Amino acid sequence: MTLRWKYSKHFLALLVAYFAVAPLLGFGFLKGPGMQQTFAVAFLWGALALTYDLLFGFTGLLSFGHALFFASGVYMTTIFVNRLEVNIIIAGFLAVLGTMLIAVIVGAFSLRTTGITFAMVTLAFGELGRVFIERNFWNLSQGDNGLPINAELLPQFLIGVLNTKFLYWLALLVLITVYISVWWLTETSAGRVFAALRDNELRVSVIGLKPSRFKLLSFTISAALASICGGAMAIVAGSASPRFATADVTIALLLMVILGGTVSRWGAVLGGMIYSIASTRLQDLNQAELVGKLPKIISGPLSEPTFILGLIFILIVMFAPGGLSGAYYRARFKYLNRNTK
Amino acid sequence: MDTFILILTTGIGLGALYFLVACGLTLIYGIMGVLNFAHGTFLTVGAFCGVWAATHLFDGTTTLGYFLSLLVGGLGGGLFALLMEQLVIVRLYERHMDQALVTVGVALFVGAILSGWFSNDLRLLPSPPWFTDTFELGKSYLPKDRFVYFGVSISLLILLLALLKFTRIGLIIRAGVENRNMVSALGINVRLAFSTVFFLGGLAAGISGVLIGTYQGGVSPLMGGSYLIYGFIVVVIGGMGSLPGTALSALIIGVLRQFVNYYAPGLGDFVIILILAGVLLFRPQGLLGKVSS
Numbered sequence: 217m218t219l220r221w222k223y224s225k226h227f228l229a230l231l232v233a234y235f236a237v238a239p240l241l242g243f244g245f246l247k248g249p250g251m252q253q254t255f256a257v258a259f260l261w262g263a264l265a266l267t268y269d270l271l272f273g274f275t276g277l278l279s280f281g282h283a284l285f286f287a288s289g290v291y292m293t294t295i296f297v298n299r300l301e302v303n304i305i306i307a308g309f310l311a312v313l314g315t316m317l318i319a320v321i322v323g324a325f326s327l328r329t330t331g332i333t334f335a336m337v338t339l340a341f342g343e344l345g346r347v348f349i350e351r352n353f354w355n356l357s358q359g360d361n362g363l364p365i366n367a368e369l370l371p372q373f374l375i376g377v378l379n380t381k382f383l384y385w386l387a388l389l390v391l392i393t394v395y396i397s398v399w400w401l402t403e404t405s406a407g408r409v410f411a412a413l414r415d416n417e418l419r420v421s422v423i424g425l426k427p428s429r430f431k432l433l434s435f436t437i438s439a440a441l442a443s444i445c446g447g448a449m450a451i452v453a454g455s456a457s458p459r460f461a462t463a464d465v466t467i468a469l470l471l472m473v474i475l476g477g478t479v480s481r482w483g484a485v486l487g488g489m490i491y492s493i494a495s496t497r498l499q500d501l502n503q504a505e506l507v508g509k510l511p512k513i514i515s516g517p518l519s520e521p522t523f524i525l526g527l528i529f530i531l532i533v534m535f536a537p538g539g540l541s542g543a544y545y546r547a548r549f550k551y552l553n554r555n556t557k
Numbered sequence: 558m559d560t561f562i563l564i565l566t567t568g569i570g571l572g573a574l575y576f577l578v579a580c581g582l583t584l585i586y587g588i589m590g591v592l593n594f595a596h597g598t599f600l601t602v603g604a605f606c607g608v609w610a611a612t613h614l615f616d617g618t619t620t621l622g623y624f625l626s627l628l629v630g631g632l633g634g635g636l637f638a639l640l641m642e643q644l645v646i647v648r649l650y651e652r653h654m655d656q657a658l659v660t661v662g663v664a665l666f667v668g669a670i671l672s673g674w675f676s677n678d679l680r681l682l683p684s685p686p687w688f689t690d691t692f693e694l695g696k697s698y699l700p701k702d703r704f705v706y707f708g709v710s711i712s713l714l715i716l717l718l719a720l721l722k723f724t725r726i727g728l729i730i731r732a733g734v735e736n737r738n739m740v741s742a743l744g745i746n747v748r749l750a751f752s753t754v755f756f757l758g759g760l761a762a763g764i765s766g767v768l769i770g771t772y773q774g775g776v777s778p779l780m781g782g783s784y785l786i787y788g789f790i791v792v793v794i795g796g797m798g799s800l801p802g803t804a805l806s807a808l809i810i811g812v813l814r815q816f817v818n819y820y821a822p823g824l825g826d827f828v829i830i831l832i833l834a835g836v837l838l839f840r841p842q843g844l845l846g847k848v849s850s
Binding site for chain 2 (some may be wrong): 225278325326328329332333335336337339340341343344347348351353463467470471474513515516517518519520521522523525527528529530533537
């Protein structure tokens with residue numbers, strides 16, 4: 217089952233085209249600003265899940281510190297816009313450079329370890345980032361209060377409820393950019409080495425390639441892409457807050473990637489979008505009348521999105537490795553081989 | 558000098574709590590190669606069992622009642638750990654990555670149940686009034702509860718070491734940490750050792766949950782997560798799988814964190830991470846860890 221089917225490019229192009237024009241159509245579920253905002257956030261989580269998949273699914277590095285780079289993108293973009301009063305594009309670019317610098321340093325240390333120790337060490341670095349933000353050093357991050365991005369310094373078409381569709385397009389653009397970058401990267405020879413590292417690191421070093429360099433490359437690129445998502449999130453969410461830096465974010469990313477399946481790029485994006493939409497929707501379920509009538513012993517946990525998502529996660533890990541895309545590929549494999557039996 | 562002794566005592570008390578969290582992690586990792594993300598949940602479950610026992614079963618404000626509740630908390634954590642191992646971990650035998658992932662799922666799932674049942678506010682944990690008293694040493698006044706944490710940790714460390722050293726199951730566990738495949742190849746039932754380790758780890762985590770509840774002034778469903786991270790750091794610095802290493806590094810981390818936070822407020826966590834980075838650079842296997850073959 218190591219076959220990697222090339223999905224239908226036409227279908228993908230059609231889907232992107234639909235999502236691109238959907239806010240203009242005047243009908244369908246994406247015509248209102250509320251849904252557009254939900255989808256803008258979902259696109260960004262999908263893109264972020266893909267950057268995590270590059271690290272975890274494609275290179276086999278189980279990092280628990282990915283939130284650090286996302287948060288660094290969110291905060292650096294906000295701080296550069298607010299303090300330096302530069303154009304948002306320049307601020308985002310500087311944020312990516314800054315994040316890559318952090319990633320190289322963190323990676324150089326943590327990649328000395330492997331496997332489970334690597335997971336613990338990256339978790340510790342991620343927590344360091346969260347503590348740094350919450351403690352509000354040099355009054356940079358404003359701690360728990362969060363740091364609103366100064367709306368007057370942003371292009372005016374990104375401000376206001378009526379302009380939500382521009383946020384939607386921005387998020388979609390980021391998703392497409394990240395998708396194409398990861399696509400291109402995983403098809404290059406460096407990307408092949410990433411996959412080889414995941415499958416058998418010893419063989420890679422026997423060939424004469426240095427595993428640590430390729431791991432650091434994968435680590436840094438995925439951090440850079442995550443910071444792009446972070447920069448966009450700063451604009452879409454309107455402010456930077458410490459919740460972007462918690463280990464919960466990384467765990468959510470892990471959930472998304474497992475849900476969608478690590479074997480494919482689209483799986484991670486789909487997993488991220490489903491998770492994002494589900495966690496907003498499941499919170500609404502709390503207010504629904506049906507749930508309100510249940511005894512608290514059931515309705516209490518049901519109002520926590522991680523109750524259902526955690527359960528799904530456990531079931532997928534135990535019984536359906538490969539997640540949604542794995543299930544799709546299995547079904548397709550069966551379908552294509554239906555006559556050979 | 559007085560403050561020095563005071564900070565040293567509180568640091569040792571904190572280190573004792575870290576040790577209780579970390580010793581289960583290090584044993585479970587040592588024998589099974591599983592990074593247990595649900596360890597914080599063991600802690601929280603134990604803490605809630607302890608609160609229940611201290612309010613409904615015994616009188617937590619008496620010394621005996623408190624220690625009995627501590628025991629109930631430990632048993633709660635241990636039985637929960639055993640349940641998780643039997644229901645989930647056993648089914649993923651030899652799939653290490655999936656075992657680690659599934660513990661993340663358990664942590665989320667059970668965390669959601671606890672948050673749903675008990676809100677995320679601090680829930681008061683009764684403790685004997687003498688815990689808040691101070692103990693006079695020279696000119697410094699030392700809070701007595703820190704000595705309790707330290708005493709419980711030391712007793713548990715001695716108990717665990719004795720168990721590992723002098724019993725048959727301890728021998729199997731030690732052999733399993735050394736070379737798991739060899740032990741099963743010799744026809745010894747390693748599964749039993751796995752379950753024992755999970756139970757003991759859960760027990761220690763549950764006890765630490767109750768003590769942390771006393772230390773923080775209450776328990777909440779969110780308390781496990783923050784201590785889990787310190788547990789990880791302590792385990793990595795001490796050397797994965799080494800019990801004495803874990804005790805040593807927990808002590809170092811606890812004391813250092815208190816000192817740095819006193820002289821440079823807020824920098825304690827940074828110094829800990831710097832030490833972690835230093836240890837990884839110069840001694841990747843940890844202070845007392847063995848180089849894995």
